[in-house]
Amino acid sequence: MNISLLAGAVLNGMVTGMLYALMGVGLSLILGLLNIPNFAHGVLYALGAYVMISGAKAFGFLGGLLTAIVAVAMLGAAIEYFGVRRLYRVHPDYILLLSFGLSLILTESIILVWGPVGITFQPPALLTGAIDLGVTAYPKYRLVVMVVTTVLVLGCYLFVTRTRYGAIIRAGIEDKEMAAALGINIRRVFTLTFAAGTGLAGLGGALMSPVRGLLPTMGIDILPFAFVVVVLGGLGSLPGAILAGLLVGVVQSLMTAIWAPGADASVFALMTLGIIARPQGLLGQR
Amino acid sequence: MSDGALLRTERLTCDFGALRAVNRVSLDVRAGTLHSVIGPNGSGKTTLFNLMCGEIVPTDGRVYFEGRDVTGLPSHRLTHLGLARSFQRTNVFGKLTAYENVWAAAFARRTPGALGFLRRASEFSEVDEEARRILGEVGLAHKLTARAETLSHGQQRALEVGVTLASSPRLLLLDEPTQGLAPEATQQMTRLVQSLVGRYTILLIEHKMRIVMSISDRISVIAFGELIAEGTPDEVRDNRDVQRAYLGARR
Amino acid sequence: MTRGALLRFGLLLAAIVALPLAVRPVVASEIWIFAIAGMALNLIFGYTGMLSFGQATFFGLAAYTAGLMMIHWHAPLLVVLAAGTVVGALAAAAIGYVCIQRVGTYFIMLTFGFNQMFFFIAYKWTAVTGGDDGLPGIPRPPLALGPLAIRLDSSLRYYVFVAAVFLLAFYAMKRIVDSPLGVIFQSIRENPGRAAAVGYDVKRYKWIAFTIAGGFTGFAGVLYSMMFGIVPLESISWIISGDIVFMVLIGGIGNLYGPLLGAAAFKWLSEAISVVWERWPLILGVALVLVVLFLRGGLVEAFRRLRDALGPRARPEPGAKLPVGIAAETEAGS
Numbered sequence: 001m002n003i004s005l006l007a008g009a010v011l012n013g014m015v016t017g018m019l020y021a022l023m024g025v026g027l028s029l030i031l032g033l034l035n036i037p038n039f040a041h042g043v044l045y046a047l048g049a050y051v052m053i054s055g056a057k058a059f060g061f062l063g064g065l066l067t068a069i070v071a072v073a074m075l076g077a078a079i080e081y082f083g084v085r086r087l088y089r090v091h092p093d094y095i096l097l098l099s100f101g102l103s104l105i106l107t108e109s110i111i112l113v114w115g116p117v118g119i120t121f122q123p124p125a126l127l128t129g130a131i132d133l134g135v136t137a138y139p140k141y142r143l144v145v146m147v148v149t150t151v152l153v154l155g156c157y158l159f160v161t162r163t164r165y166g167a168i169i170r171a172g173i174e175d176k177e178m179a180a181a182l183g184i185n186i187r188r189v190f191t192l193t194f195a196a197g198t199g200l201a202g203l204g205g206a207l208m209s210p211v212r213g214l215l216p217t218m219g220i221d222i223l224p225f226a227f228v229v230v231v232l233g234g235l236g237s238l239p240g241a242i243l244a245g246l247l248v249g250v251v252q253s254l255m256t257a258i259w260a261p262g263a264d265a266s267v268f269a270l271m272t273l274g275i276i277a278r279p280q281g282l283l284g285q286r
Numbered sequence: 287m288s289d290g291a292l293l294r295t296e297r298l299t300c301d302f303g304a305l306r307a308v309n310r311v312s313l314d315v316r317a318g319t320l321h322s323v324i325g326p327n328g329s330g331k332t333t334l335f336n337l338m339c340g341e342i343v344p345t346d347g348r349v350y351f352e353g354r355d356v357t358g359l360p361s362h363r364l365t366h367l368g369l370a371r372s373f374q375r376t377n378v379f380g381k382l383t384a385y386e387n388v389w390a391a392a393f394a395r396r397t398p399g400a401l402g403f404l405r406r407a408s409e410f411s412e413v414d415e416e417a418r419r420i421l422g423e424v425g426l427a428h429k430l431t432a433r434a435e436t437l438s439h440g441q442q443r444a445l446e447v448g449v450t451l452a453s454s455p456r457l458l459l460l461d462e463p464t465q466g467l468a469p470e471a472t473q474q475m476t477r478l479v480q481s482l483v484g485r486y487t488i489l490l491i492e493h494k495m496r497i498v499m500s501i502s503d504r505i506s507v508i509a510f511g512e513l514i515a516e517g518t519p520d521e522v523r524d525n526r527d528v529q530r531a532y533l534g535a536r537r
Numbered sequence: 538m539t540r541g542a543l544l545r546f547g548l549l550l551a552a553i554v555a556l557p558l559a560v561r562p563v564v565a566s567e568i569w570i571f572a573i574a575g576m577a578l579n580l581i582f583g584y585t586g587m588l589s590f591g592q593a594t595f596f597g598l599a600a601y602t603a604g605l606m607m608i609h610w611h612a613p614l615l616v617v618l619a620a621g622t623v624v625g626a627l628a629a630a631a632i633g634y635v636c637i638q639r640v641g642t643y644f645i646m647l648t649f650g651f652n653q654m655f656f657f658i659a660y661k662w663t664a665v666t667g668g669d670d671g672l673p674g675i676p677r678p679p680l681a682l683g684p685l686a687i688r689l690d691s692s693l694r695y696y697v698f699v700a701a702v703f704l705l706a707f708y709a710m711k712r713i714v715d716s717p718l719g720v721i722f723q724s725i726r727e728n729p730g731r732a733a734a735v736g737y738d739v740k741r742y743k744w745i746a747f748t749i750a751g752g753f754t755g756f757a758g759v760l761y762s763m764m765f766g767i768v769p770l771e772s773i774s775w776i777i778s779g780d781i782v783f784m785v786l787i788g789g790i791g792n793l794y795g796p797l798l799g800a801a802a803f804k805w806l807s808e809a810i811s812v813v814w815e816r817w818p819l820i821l822g823v824a825l826v827l828v829v830l831f832l833r834g835g836l837v838e839a840f841r842r843l844r845d846a847l848g849p850r851a852r853p854e855p856g857a858k859l860p861v862g863i864a865a866e867t868e869a870g871s
Contacts, residue, residue: 031642035641036642037646083830086830087829096642097825100782101824101825102822104825108818108822231646231647231650235642261662264653264660264661265654269654271654272650272651272654275635276635
């Protein structure tokens with residue numbers, strides 16, 4: 001295999017990896033706060049993509065992005081407010097089941113609204129074409145996406161660890177009752193965090209739509225990988241999700257180049273090995 | 287260990303990060319006695335129990351039960367060695383009936399081989415008798431089929447002790463059995479605990495001083511995670527350090 | 538048996554007899570097959586408190602194993618049933634051992650992850666599994682009992698066989714639940730910390746529950762492999778995992794009859810609606826959301842509320858041997 005192919009695979013891996021990291025970060029926030037894996041995370045990613053292309057038709061590329069983020073985040077807030085909230089006192093398993101039911105509803109709704117066929121979407125004219133990186137040529141848009149997602153992911157990390165609101169979120173994750181007792185409107189924190197986490201998923205979908213194209217099953221397809229990222233990185237660890245995201249993305253991409261049939265299974269093999277070797281995840285706490 | 291200490295801890299220590307919750311506590315519990323552990327709120331008494339019972343692994347120090355080093359053994363192993371503990375916050379099987387709660391605890395100590403599991407649970411008459419006996423002893427004979435979560439607080443505290451007794455222990459660790467109980471229920475619980483003396487060795491955490499002073503053979507006083515005094519009730523009552531710990535250093 | 542138990546069992550037998558009159562025998566068979574898988578999930582979720590989103594792993598592995606054995610070795614019926622059960626149990630023992638190291642969310646995601654792994658392997662390893670096209674050419678060997686060889690060619694005959702082995706599986710599950718394991722599993726669900734404190738090795742019992750469930754699910758998978766003459770890829774996909782979770786939830790978790798009701802409701806509804814509307818999973822999603830929010834006890838709870846509304850509950854017979862386990866909940870008052 002020549003160096004150009006390898007470089008291309010690594011770059012693809014980083015693009016996918018940062019996407020996975022973005023998904024992982026959103027999932028991790030929700031997981032940390034609500035202690036449930038959000039099964040709807042995948043379909044919200046898909047919804048972001050679909051809303052994006054409709055929005056882009058009306059408002060241009062950036063307008064489409066904005067529409068996607070806002071729509072998905074608001075949907076996330078609504079889901080938390082009307083559904084998840086009623087189940088806090090019951091059992092986390094039921095929140096998971098709720099998210100699962102929602103994922104079905106939303107996937108079918110996507111098919112109803114946008115049809116069952118795959119759709120392709122072109123990136124904005126400014127970002128089409130490739131850049132020559134010496135070792136290989138690589139699509140401009142993908143590089144931009146990689147940079148943007150990296151910035152977003154780092155931004156989230158800094159927000160959660162350095163800002164006051166981030167501290168509130170972390171307090172809520174540690175001990176909801178205590179945080180509430182300290183006068184924090186914990187319900188609002190939950191709703192906003194849920195909206196932020198899902199918004200990130202939607203944004204990921206929107207950004208990736210020119211790269212991967214759209215299919216109604218794109219949400220279901222990406223969900224397991226998002227889970228692997230969170231499990232491998234360590235539940236509740238944002239840096240873990242970032243690291244794991246990159247790892248998973250690169251491994252998957254390299255395997256696709258070397259031996260395509262094993263690419264997806266290798267991701268789960270990686271997860272299994274990771275869990276066995278280090279049960280708390282790469283950067284998780286014991 | 288031939289001096290009759292059923293349970294001994296040696297410099298038992300527990301750190302939660304920078305916080306030292308239990309600091310080098312060494313105490314002996316002599317077989318057949320009722321040994322109380324008292325101290326201000328938050329002084330580390332429950333943590334001490336957790337260390338003895340395998341809920342938490344100590345940062346340092348050792349625990350010996352019947353002369354055997356049991357430090358760090360998981361709780362389910364300790365139960366089979368003859369040590370059982372009740373919890374300060376009622377910790378039973380909520381949706382199971384009172385009968386099933388005690389039955390489960392009693393069966394755990396009488397687990398048959400693999401083939402034994404082929405029988406129906408209701409066919410284990412020994413376990414059935416034991417469960418009924420214990421429920422009678424703690425005053426819940428009329429509540430066998432009631433779900434644990436539907437019991438009143440007093441009844442739940444009684445069930446809490448019942449589940450602990452069902453493990454047929456030699457050493458009983460009771461963590462504030464009268465917690466939250468009204469005066470009459472407190473009296474009943476005290477009588478129950480007194481009835482257990484002699485049949486079991488008891489290590490008791492209690493806040494109600496009158497009870498502690500009247501029924502204990504020996505008292506250890508813990509403050510800020512440290513053992514500050516130990517002796518008979520009279521010795522402890524007159525101890526300056528103890529008074530200071532409870533009332534604050536005033537003079 | 539108490540009167541209530543006798544009544545319920547009678548209804549079950551009646552349902553078995555009447556079902557092929559209400560739906561096509563193929564659908565009826567599927568109902569009992571998934572009822573078995575549902576009972577297995579109920580054991581680990583309803584009784585032990587572990588939600589597995591990857592039961593299709595064992596369902597599919599057993600189905601493929603049985604299929605391959607029948608195609609290449611012409612293995613007899615009882616042998617493949619046994620083999621599938623063993624495969625399911627062994628796979629569950631191995632996978633369960635890893636998953637059980639974690640609890641709650643982590644556990645769920647691990648079961649899901651393993652399911653995905655095996656799905657992708659089955660998807661890509663077309664030489665063995667046929668990939669997306671499935672594994673075709675599965676015969677339906679006759680049931681060989683001594684000198685008798687009963688052919689199971691027609692759907693109705695196969696239904697009778699499936700219903701019969703379902704009753705066996707039901708009985709086996711009932712015995713498990715009535716054994717001390719039933720109480721132990723439930724105590725682990727209710728309070729794993731206390732279960733350990735009273736002397737149970739919680740991880741070991743969880744592992745036992747998971748392995749038993751894997752065996753039952755594998756058994757169901759073998760029956761499924763012979764339904765259509767082909768083992769479809771979806772046998773090992775998370776879609777089946779999700780379906781099984783649905784059925785248990787909609788039927789009523791923690792109750793022995795819950796999965797049966799759930800399987801019946803699920804299969805019947807999906808048959809009825811999918812003919813009319815391709816987007817029927819939407820209805821399923823709505824049903825799930827409604828159950829989760831408003832009727833967590835599922836159909837069993839719905840029936841119980843109806844029964845309570847209609848009349849007072851019977852008290853347990855005095856002097857009767859005190860039931861231990863979930864039966865106590867349904868018989869005794871609280």
